[in-house]
């Protein structure tokens with residue numbers, strides 16, 4: 365299968381030729397396929413945000429290419445502009461980008477820029493608000509009168525309303541309570557199931573990753589340090605810790621049990637998996 | 651990107667220029683600029699140029715940065731050159747086409763005016779913006795303006811306001827960058843269309859920016875109040891500015907150079923020109 369987004373040899377340097385020169389990402393290769401959920405993790409400053417800003421053409425690569433369905437996203441100005449609607453990017457703390465008088469108009473900002481008709485926009489806004497789990501009566505309120513979590517969801521709805529092929533979320537759960545966190549993650553998962561779009565989830569939260577993604581990319585100092593299936597990556601807990609990351613709590617529990625002498629796999633990352641592992645220890649149950 | 655603006659940017663370092671007391675730097679820079687307008691003739695200008703070059707060399711500031719700082723006044727430079735070349739008469743006529751007469755004296759004048767402008771801008775960049783941290787700069791200003799407090803001049807408040815403003819410029823720029831990216835991600839277009847359309851496209855950036863700025867101001871006010879900030883009265887400082895040997899040495903040396911330039915401008919140099 366062909367990748368929707370392909371990244372080859374991507375490098376980016378901030379403030380080149382000044383004392384502040386900073387290599388943010390270095391020689392990144394990456395493919396994103398249709399329908400999958402990818403997790404991107406990495407210590408703070410490892411280049412996650414920089415990487416994803418390349419995927420919808422916000423930053424022009426200093427070296428390397430980004431292609432969408434095989435076409436270089438920088439081939440023409442119009443194409444780069446149109447990519448923004450196909451690759452929806454939700455920024456870190458997106459609630460600070462709200463600006464309209466009503467929630468409705470804020471969510472409609474993207475679709476309006478796409479040049480859609482009024483009816484179509486109305487339908488999309490209604491769908492988007494439902495997908496992020498908000499009630500329609502919020503649409504006429506001012507976005508500034510909402511709570512932090514609600515604002516966050518409105519901002520995500522603003523991107524979903526563009527119906528992108530790829531949805532990229534930069535730390536969508538940062539600063540939310542456990543409930544708000546689970547809500548957003550579950551809605552993203554459900555949205556991925558129902559529409560078959562690809563999702564890139566950037567986060568510091570290993571529990572989010574464990575519950576959601578099919579595949580993980582680990583960044584360290586601007587380079588891909590590790591990539592693979594969820595259990596594969598989480599089974600390498602020691603290396604993750606060296607990179608300033610952790611494994612999910614349940615994996616930590618499994619590791620402790622393993623160290624204590626139980627013969628179980630340490631690549632589990634959900635409660636269910638650990639339960640099965642423990643049960644499969646065979647006859648051990650009394 | 652917006653962040654690449656060099657104007658008013660500090661480049662950290664640990665050279666003698668960086669370590670000089672900000673009061674010395676401010677005073678000497680102002681003096682340097684005044685002297686630039688008092689001197690005449692090639693040799694004093696040469697002295698002043700060499701003097702600044704040594705300072706640049708000592709500060710380890712990349713020459714390219716200085717050119718970058720000069721770029722905004724490029725048009726002004728070209729314009730002044732033109733005016734001086736075409737409108738100053740005297741000396742030997744080099745070129746004469748219709749109205750346009752270019753004389754040696756015109757070129758001579760143009761050259762020195764340009765040099766003066768370049769020196770003026772570069773000295774403030776090298777001595778103040780590039781090598782003095784904004785905090786030191788405002789501390790220095792407050793201290794220099796201190797005597798005026800007796801005349802009810804709000805030196806401390808002014809310095810505090812400047813510190814806060816300077817502190818938030820990079821933050822606000824970063825924020826502008828971020829909000830612009832976020833709106834671009836939703837298809838906002840800041841680059842094409844008529845001026846009116848582009849101005850309108852900025853609304854989605856300006857509103858969140860202002861809201862953010864107000865939120866920050868409020869948070870900062872609360873944070874300051876929590877630490878019992880009540881203005882300058884009786885407030886002690888973490889960094890007390892003290893002049894040490896190198897500050898005195900640099901000041902004396904600089905004043906000597908300035909004096910020589912002035913003396914030469916009004917004595918020997920006239921002889922050279924009129925000869």
Ligand SMILES: Nc1ncnc2c1ncn2[C@@H]1O[C@H](COP(=O)(O)OP(=O)(O)OP(=O)(O)O)[C@@H](O)[C@H]1O
Pocket residue numbers: 378379386387388406407408409410411412413414415456653
């Ligand atoms: N606009 C910018 N100008 C200069 N340097 C930058 C800029 N943005 C990021 N950097 C630098 O690039 C590096 C990567 O930053 P990036 O924001 O991509 O990290 P991140 O992995 O998203 O971190 P976090 O988890 O804190 O969001 C950092 O060292 C950062 O200081």
Ligand SMILES: [Mg+2]
Pocket residue numbers: 412413414456534
């Ligand atoms: Mg980030």
